[in-house]
Amino acid sequence: MKSLDELAKIKESMQEVLKVREGVPSAEYKAHIMVCGGQGCISSNCKDVVDALKESLKKNGIEKDVKLILTGCMGPCDMGPVMIVYPDATFYRRVKPKDAEAIVEEHIMKGNPVTRLLYRAPGAKEPTQSVHDIDLFKKQLKIVLRNTIYIDPLSIEEYIGRDGYAALGKALTQMKPEEVVETVKKAGLRGRGGAGFSTGMKWGFTASAKGSPKYVVCNGDEGDPGAFMDRSILEGDPHSVVEGMTICGYAIGAEQGYVYVRAEYPLAIERLSRAIEKAREFGMLGKNIFDAGFNFDIEIRIGAGAFVCGEETALLTSIEGKRGEPRPRPPFPAQSGVFGKPTVINNVETWASISPIILKGADWFASIGTEKCKGTKVFALAGRINNTGIVEVPMGTTLREIVYEIGGGIPRKKQFKAVQTGGPSGGCIPAEHLDTPVDYESLGALGAIMGSGGMIVMDEDTCMVDIAKFFLDFVVDESCGKCSPCRIGTKRMYEILERITTGEGKEGDIELLEELATTIKATALCGLGQTAPNPVLSTIRYFRNEYEEHIKDKKCAANVCEFKE
Numbered sequence: 340m341k342s343l344d345e346l347a348k349i350k351e352s353m354q355e356v357l358k359v360r361e362g363v364p365s366a367e368y369k370a371h372i373m374v375c376g377g378q379g380c381i382s383s384n385c386k387d388v389v390d391a392l393k394e395s396l397k398k399n400g401i402e403k404d405v406k407l408i409l410t411g412c413m414g415p416c417d418m419g420p421v422m423i424v425y426p427d428a429t430f431y432r433r434v435k436p437k438d439a440e441a442i443v444e445e446h447i448m449k450g451n452p453v454t455r456l457l458y459r460a461p462g463a464k465e466p467t468q469s470v471h472d473i474d475l476f477k478k479q480l481k482i483v484l485r486n487t488i489y490i491d492p493l494s495i496e497e498y499i500g501r502d503g504y505a506a507l508g509k510a511l512t513q514m515k516p517e518e519v520v521e522t523v524k525k526a527g528l529r530g531r532g533g534a535g536f537s538t539g540m541k542w543g544f545t546a547s548a549k550g551s552p553k554y555v556v557c558n559g560d561e562g563d564p565g566a567f568m569d570r571s572i573l574e575g576d577p578h579s580v581v582e583g584m585t586i587c588g589y590a591i592g593a594e595q596g597y598v599y600v601r602a603e604y605p606l607a608i609e610r611l612s613r614a615i616e617k618a619r620e621f622g623m624l625g626k627n628i629f630d631a632g633f634n635f636d637i638e639i640r641i642g643a644g645a646f647v648c649g650e651e652t653a654l655l656t657s658i659e660g661k662r663g664e665p666r667p668r669p670p671f672p673a674q675s676g677v678f679g680k681p682t683v684i685n686n687v688e689t690w691a692s693i694s695p696i697i698l699k700g701a702d703w704f705a706s707i708g709t710e711k712c713k714g715t716k717v718f719a720l721a722g723r724i725n726n727t728g729i730v731e732v733p734m735g736t737t738l739r740e741i742v743y744e745i746g747g748g749i750p751r752k753k754q755f756k757a758v759q760t761g762g763p764s765g766g767c768i769p770a771e772h773l774d775t776p777v778d779y780e781s782l783g784a785l786g787a788i789m790g791s792g793g794m795i796v797m798d799e800d801t802c803m804v805d806i807a808k809f810f811l812d813f814v815v816d817e818s819c820g821k822c823s824p825c826r827i828g829t830k831r832m833y834e835i836l837e838r839i840t841t842g843e844g845k846e847g848d849i850e851l852l853e854e855l856a857t858t859i860k861a862t863a864l865c866g867l868g869q870t871a872p873n874p875v876l877s878t879i880r881y882f883r884n885e886y887e888e889h890i891k892d893k894k895c896a897a898n899v900c901e902f903k904e
Contacts, residue, residue, distance in 0.1 A: 341622045343508050343629060346499060353500025356406075360425045360489050369404040370447050371425040373488060374434075377412025377574055378567070378606055379728070384436075385409070385420035391439035399443055408491045411575015411610075412567075414484075415475060416728040418458070423470050423488060430470040431456040461725050461747050475726050478745050480707065482715045483691045484731045487575035492610050495617040498578040504623050506694035510586050511631035514697075519590035520546055523693065525701035527713030532558055532651075532686035533764070533790045534866065535712075535779040541683055544673035546591040548681035555587050555596035556677060556684040558654055562601065562646040563762025564813060565721040566793035569687035571729050572717075573600065573607035576691065577614035581637060583693035585624065587683055588635040596637040597677065599654050601644050612639060646763075646817035649791075650865045651684045653819065664821045665865035686791065688717055708734030712778035716792060720746050723753065723798040732777070739773040742796060753798040757881070761790030763810045763817075764870035766877030767803060786877040788870065802899035803882040804889055808836040810874040818868070825868030828859040832875060842902025844890035849879060 341349070359365045360373070374380075374389050389409060396402040413421055418432035424442070429452050431442070438456060445451045457466035458473055467473050470488070481487075490497040498504070510519050524539025545553060557580060561569040573580065584596045600608050615637050618624040626634050640658050647653045648663040655677045657663035676682020692714060696704045705713045712734035718741065720727050725747030732741060738758060742748065749755050757767040760777075766787030768775065775781050779789050797806065811833040820826045832855050838844050856872030863869045879886060888894045893902050 343512065346504060346508060349496055349499045350502070350505070353496050357489065357497065357500045359406075362426050362428060364426050368406050369401065371406045371408065372422060372442075372447075373408050373410050373413075373425065374422045375411075375413040375420060376409035376492075377416070377571055379412065379416035380419035380421060381606070383419040387436045388420050388422070388434050388439060391436035392443065395439045395443040396447075399448065401443075401447065405447060410490065411487045411492045412571035412729055413488050414728045414730060415726055417726070418728075427452075428469045428471055430458050430468070430473060430476075432458055474744055475730070475747065478740070479731050480715050480733050481731050482695050482704075482707075483572060483579075483688050483717050484575070484729070485695070486579065487571070490576070492575050492577060493613055495578060495614070495621055498576070502698060503578055503694075504582055506697035507582050507585055507623065508629055510589055510697055511629045511633055516546065516590045516592065519586060519697065522701045523590075523696060526696045526704040527701075527708075528689065528692055528696060528704065529712065529779065530685055531688035531692070531716065531791065533761070533788065535789060538685060538689055541673060541685070542587060542590055544671075545681045545683045548674050550674075550681050551592075552595065552680055553591055553593040554677050554680055554682040555584050555591070555593045556655065556658070556682055557584055557596070557598040557690055558649065558651065558684055558686040559598055559600040559604070559607070560642050560649045560654055561604075561687075561791060562644070562649050562817070563764075563791060563793045564810075565719060565795045566762055566791055567719050568717045568729060568792045570604050570607050572687050572691050573604065573611050577607075577611040578618065579691040579694060580611070580687055581614055581618050581624070583690035584637060585628070585635050586693050586697060587685075587690075589633050591681075591683055593683070594634045594636070596635065597640050597658055598637060599640045599642055599648070599658060601642045601648075603644055608639060608641065615639070645819070646813075647819040647865075647867055650867050652865065655682065655684065664819045665867075667864065688792070709776065709778050711780060716777065716789070718792045718794045720794050720796065722759075722796040723749055723801070724796040725750055734778050735776040737774050737776055738768065741777065741794070742773070746796065749796070749798050753800065755796070756799050756801050757797045757803065759787075759795040759797070759806070759810075759874070760793070761788035761870075761873070762793040763813050764788060764867060764873055765790050765793070766873045767797070767806065767881065768877070769881040786873065786880055788873065800897050800899075802840075802895050802897040803878045803885050804836065804840055804895075805897075805899045807875045807878045808833065808840055811836055811871070814867075814871045822862075822864035822868060824859045824862040825864070825871060828855055828863075829868075829871050831855060832859075832872065836875070839886065839889045840895075840900040842889070842893045842900075844886075846890065848890060849883065849886050853879060
């Protein structure tokens with residue numbers, strides 16, 4: 340078991356290594372080459388690039404002078420494989436194995452960046468070299484993703500070198516459990532899984548609940564189409580989740596935690612498993628952590644990929660080995676969660692936010708964001724946008740800033756039409772609301788939700804009726820079938836949309852969709868069923884003319900729908 344003094348020594352020794360990634364030249368290394376090892380770049384053959392770099396470094400006799408690291412997701416998934424070369428923070432995109440020789444011989448050995456691999460902003464005449472000068476990166480504020488471009492996710496030492504486990508040490512040795520809860524509450528952190536409930540209040544309810552043992556659960560069952568935020572955190576910085584959960588265990592009096600991850604995330608499971616093993620080895624998990632008399636451990640539970648298991652009560656039921664179906668609430672998990680015991684359940688992004696709050700204080704976190712929504716939010720940008728990938732921005736950042744300044748705007752000079760936030764449970768927001776600040780209340784007022792953070796951008800060539808049908812089709816397939824409003828009601832809505840998009844719509848269909856949607860929202864058992872009609876309601880609200888064109892004129896302005904003769 341590592342003591343606080345030993346932790347400080349590891350941090351000090353690693354900071355000497357990591358300073359290169361902060362732009363400080365090192366006598367030990369010529370450079371650090373950080374190659375993105377997120378799932379997106381792996382699918383673009385980043386491992387072949389790493390092998391080619393190793394070969395070129397060895398060929399030139401400098402393999403000991405250059406530190407080569409496979410990181411987690413760096414963000415810009417459509418540019419992969421991407422890499423950053425430190426200390427000058429040069430950003431390269433779409434790197435191929437054949438480019439390794441030029442990077443080593445020209446950049447590393449001679450100091451001349453390989454210009455053809457540099458990032459070029461849409462419409463820009465000249466490329467941008469430093470990652471710190473690219474709008475995609477410099478306009479973000481990274482708290483949750485603070486480590487993803489700086490560390491090897493498999494190295495607990497590198498995590499410690501960037502203040503890792505210092506918050507756990509502070510909580511266990513300097514704070515009482517109730518002080519930890521109060522700090523999280525005062526920080527204003529709201530759960531990033533969708534509902535936006537106060538994290539500190541949830542912890543407080545569980546801490547004071549009767550019954551033992553108590554449990555800590557991480558919801559890593561990320562099933563929204565176009566969403567990959569939690570996966571990227573687990574792949575790129577798994578120790579941040581382990582540390583956040585352990586701090587919560589101390590705060591509420593729990594000794595056991597579970598991380599529920601979908602089976603479709605094998606890399607996330609692999610890296611999280613390694614992080615848990617190393618945390619045990621270093622004494623950050625297990626018995627008597629930091630000699631504080633506190634015991635805590637974490638196990639992984641792998642889900643079979645049912646979308647409904649993203650709903651907290653269905654997830655807890657699945658952990659118990661039962662069919663993943665929602666339970667009526669109350670009682671809430673804080674009173675009766677997994678195995679019928681008091682349980683805190685938060686999603687991956689929420690857990691990754693905890694240690695910075697404990698380390699830097701509630702006031703620091705509360706100073707970021709808006710009056711009601713503190714801190715930052717991670718989004719997965721997808722669809723018709725130049726810079727697809729993962730971004731993190733302060734709460735209150737406008738949709739326009741995210742789409743145009745960070746996302747780089749719409750490809751091929753097309754017009755922005757709408758953005759879908761919140762996945763199948765969310766809504767479509769049109770161009771006239773682009774200046775809306777992104778927070779729970781503002782999005783809710785427009786008929787959308789924050790959700791877990793999926794953000795799908797649509798251009799002028801998108802048919803909004805077809806988009807509504809796409810999300811309803813997904814919901815129908817993924818409904819657990821436990822309650823009839825969701826099982827039957829969404830199916831009837833889908834059938835109406837199918838008629839409309841094949842030219843067989845009739846007068847009254849729009850009103851019938853609205854009536855069904857209102858009934859389902861009011862009567863479905865769980866949050867997933869209650870929000871399933873949102874894509875239909877929001878598209879009717881803002882694009883009713885397209886529904887009417889399909890029904891009355893048998894016309895699809897986007898030429899997406901194929902009408903029957």
